[in-house]
Amino acid sequence: MSGRRRIVLVQPFRLPEDSEFLTWNVRGEKQELLMNYENLGLGKYLEDVDWDFHPGPLAPYGDWPVENRKEFALVAAARLAIVEELAKSGDYDGIMLLGGGEPGALESREIGREHGVPVTSCATAQFHVAAMVGSKFSVIDLAESHAMYYRNLVRQAGMEQRFASMRLIPYPLGRPGYDDQRNSLPVQKERALAGEKTEAVEAAVDAAESAILEDGAEVITFGCSGTFWLQPFVRAGLKERGWDIPVLEGYSSAFVQLKLLMELGLSASALQFPPDRPDRSRSRIL
Incomplete structure (x- = not known):
């Protein structure tokens, strides 16, 4: 080996x-x-x-x-x-x-x-990297149900002070109840990777620019992994508009x-994740 x-x-x-x-x-x-x-x-x-x-x-x-x-x-x-x-x-x-x-x-x-x-x-790692390279980050995501779940990850990670906003683009993943599968994000991805200009890419760049101008974002991140493919397109689109900021993906x-x-040589703290019967236990947790 x-x-x-x-x-x-x-x-x-x-x-x-x-x-x-x-x-x-x-x-x-x-x-x-x-x-x-x-x-x-x-x-x-x-x-x-x-x-x-x-x-x-x-x-x-x-x-x-x-x-x-x-x-x-x-x-x-x-x-x-x-x-x-x-x-x-x-x-x-x-x-x-x-x-x-x-x-x-x-x-x-x-x-x-x-x-x-x-x-x-992916989410936690993006939060930590974003906090290293800027004061506040925004998240580009898709469906509101996904975004509300993801918003709790920001709170869970203790990143409230670094969080600027979530910006949603109207191109969800395919699932029952979504009638126009032809315009779903995977279809937009296929077209964009083939070199076509797509509405989803433009929407994502617009959302990122709005996060900069209106929400105070200094770093752009992505929520659903179905949006990660947008990262190089958004980075290039922002650069074309004069914004040279970090654009991450998970x-x-x-x-x-x-x-x-x-x-x-680290995994995680045994105080954050205590074993069932630790050698020592705290009497107070703030």
């Missing part, structure tokens, strides 16, 4: 292969399975580690992408068993949770701490954070 660190990337869920809402690869090499591998240039973050890809649990609520709180809760519970199995295996030095809404992230960090394995996730932030934790 090589001396390189070994990590595993875990999808939040997988959809049945016959789902009409499936818009990403479910067969092929791991580079093909990792969403936006080429578009975001993710290879450069993975070239110095050995990595595996886990497709995650079959979505327990239906055959469409996760969006609301109920769906996130069901997905989180289903993914935890996978995280525990991987952390206990001893095969990995780190675990990265894919998915912008990071279902089960806190619980996964608790599992990772128990086994000495750091666990990172995958690269979580990769770099995981490498940092592995390098430092």
Whole structure:
């Protein structure tokens, strides 16, 4: 076995292969399975580690992408068993949770701490990187149900003072009840990557500029991982309009954070995630 660190990337869920809402690869090499591998240039973050890809649990609520709180809760519970199995295996030095809404992230960090394995996730990693390079950040997201769930992640991470706003674009992921699947965000993505000018890209650049001018944002981040592909387009669009600010996405932030934790030999504090019977216990928690 090589001396390189070994990590595993875990999808939040997988959809049945016959789902009409499936818009990403479910067969092929791991580079093909990792969403936006080429578009975001993710290879450069993975070239110095050995990595595996886990497709995650079959979505327990239906055959469409996760969006609301109920769906996130069901997905989180289903993914935890996978995280525990991987952390206990001893095969990995780190675990990265894919998915912008990071279902089960806190619980996964608790599992990772128990086994000495750091666990990172996309929202929290973006928040921390954004706080390093600017005073306030805004989030570009899509459906309001997803955005309200994601807004709680900001509070949970203690980033209220660094949060400027959430700006939504009217291009949701495909799911039941959304009649115009032809204009969904995955369709817009396909057109944009083919070199076409698309309404979703323009909407995202407009939203980011509004966040700068009206909300005080100094850094732009993204919510749902279905929006991460927009990162290079928004960065270029803002640059064309004269705004030279950091534009982040969750995958690269979580990769770099995981490498940092592995390098430092850290997983998580046993005071944030106490074992069932700690050697010492506090009598007061503020």
